[in-house]
Amino acid sequence: MEIVNIVIGGLVIAIIIILFRLLIPPEEYKKKKQLLKQRQKIEEEKEKKRMADPRIYDPKTDTYITLEQAESGIWDVYDPKNKISAEDVKATFSESDYIDYTIRKEFVKEGFKRVEGPFSEEQYEQIEKFELLKQLEYWSxxxxxxxxxxxxxxxxxxxxxxxxxxxPVTNISGHYVFKEKTKTERFFDAIQSDDDIKVENYECFTIQKTKTTRSIENMMQLVNKHKHIEVEIMPGHLFIKTTRPARLTDLFMVLNLTRDIM
Known part of the structure; x- marks a missing residue:
C-alpha cells in the first residue's frame, strides 16, 4: 500500500509539472528558470561573503562587532568605523533578511520602541489564548x-x-476569528451564509458567540478593505497578523489599520 501511495504521489507531481509547462509558454518558462538560478546564485554569493566576514552584525545597534566584543557585551556603538551602511546591508543580507532589517528600522521611525527582554508572564498567558497562534504548526x-x-x-x-x-479593546464580548474567504467559501456564502458576523471578504469563525456584535462589525468594516491578514477579537483584546512573509507594505497596512480601529 505504501508503494502504491508513493507511485500515485509521483504521478500527481509529474502531472502538475506537465500542466505548469503547458500553461506557461516555453520561452517564458525558460526565462523564469534562468531568473531563479541568477537569484539563487546572488543569494549564495551573499551567504559566502557573510560567512567569510569575521565580524558580527548587531541589528539592535546597527554596528559590526567582533566575536570578543559580542562575548563581553561591551562595544562602542558610536564608533563610525563599526557602522554599517545601507549599501553594505543590501550587499550582505539575503532578500528576506534585508526586508526584516528594514521592517525593524521602520518600526523605530514610526515611533515604536524595541522592548528589551521577553514578554511578562501575564502577556504570555494572553498570547497563548489567541486561536490564530494555536493554529500555527510552529511559531516563535x-x-x-x-x-x-x-x-x-x-x-x-x-x-x-x-x-x-x-x-486592548473595550465593550467587546464573544470570541471570533476572521480569515480571508476562499473561492469555495465565497461560492457557498453566495447561496446561504452561515456566518454569525457577516463580512464581505472575510469568513467568520465563532469561538464564543455573543448577541452584541455591533462593535465587532464596525471594526471588521475597516478590516474588510484589506488583504493578506487574519483578525482575532475577544473580550479586551484584538490581534491582527499577516498571512504571507513580511513585506514593508504590509507593515504600514497593519499599523494604519490598527490605529484606525483604535
Missing part, C-alpha cells in the same frame, strides 16, 4: 515593539517573518 517571536497601547510582534514561523499587532 524575534522582536516586539511598543507604542502607547499598540504592541507589535515580529513572529517567526518556519523561516518566514509575519507582522502582528495586539491592542
Amino acid at each position: 517571536y524575534d522582536d516586539h515593539f511598543k507604542q502607547d497601547e499598540i504592541t507589535a510582534i515580529l513572529l517567526s514561523t518556519h523561516g518566514d517573518t509575519l507582522i502582528s499587532t495586539w491592542i
Whole structure:
C-alpha cells in the first residue's frame, strides 16, 4: 500500500509539472528558470561573503562587532568605523533578511520602541489564548515593539517573518476569528451564509458567540478593505497578523489599520 501511495504521489507531481509547462509558454518558462538560478546564485554569493566576514552584525545597534566584543557585551556603538551602511546591508543580507532589517528600522521611525527582554508572564498567558497562534504548526517571536497601547510582534514561523499587532479593546464580548474567504467559501456564502458576523471578504469563525456584535462589525468594516491578514477579537483584546512573509507594505497596512480601529 505504501508503494502504491508513493507511485500515485509521483504521478500527481509529474502531472502538475506537465500542466505548469503547458500553461506557461516555453520561452517564458525558460526565462523564469534562468531568473531563479541568477537569484539563487546572488543569494549564495551573499551567504559566502557573510560567512567569510569575521565580524558580527548587531541589528539592535546597527554596528559590526567582533566575536570578543559580542562575548563581553561591551562595544562602542558610536564608533563610525563599526557602522554599517545601507549599501553594505543590501550587499550582505539575503532578500528576506534585508526586508526584516528594514521592517525593524521602520518600526523605530514610526515611533515604536524595541522592548528589551521577553514578554511578562501575564502577556504570555494572553498570547497563548489567541486561536490564530494555536493554529500555527510552529511559531516563535524575534522582536516586539511598543507604542502607547499598540504592541507589535515580529513572529517567526518556519523561516518566514509575519507582522502582528495586539491592542486592548473595550465593550467587546464573544470570541471570533476572521480569515480571508476562499473561492469555495465565497461560492457557498453566495447561496446561504452561515456566518454569525457577516463580512464581505472575510469568513467568520465563532469561538464564543455573543448577541452584541455591533462593535465587532464596525471594526471588521475597516478590516474588510484589506488583504493578506487574519483578525482575532475577544473580550479586551484584538490581534491582527499577516498571512504571507513580511513585506514593508504590509507593515504600514497593519499599523494604519490598527490605529484606525483604535
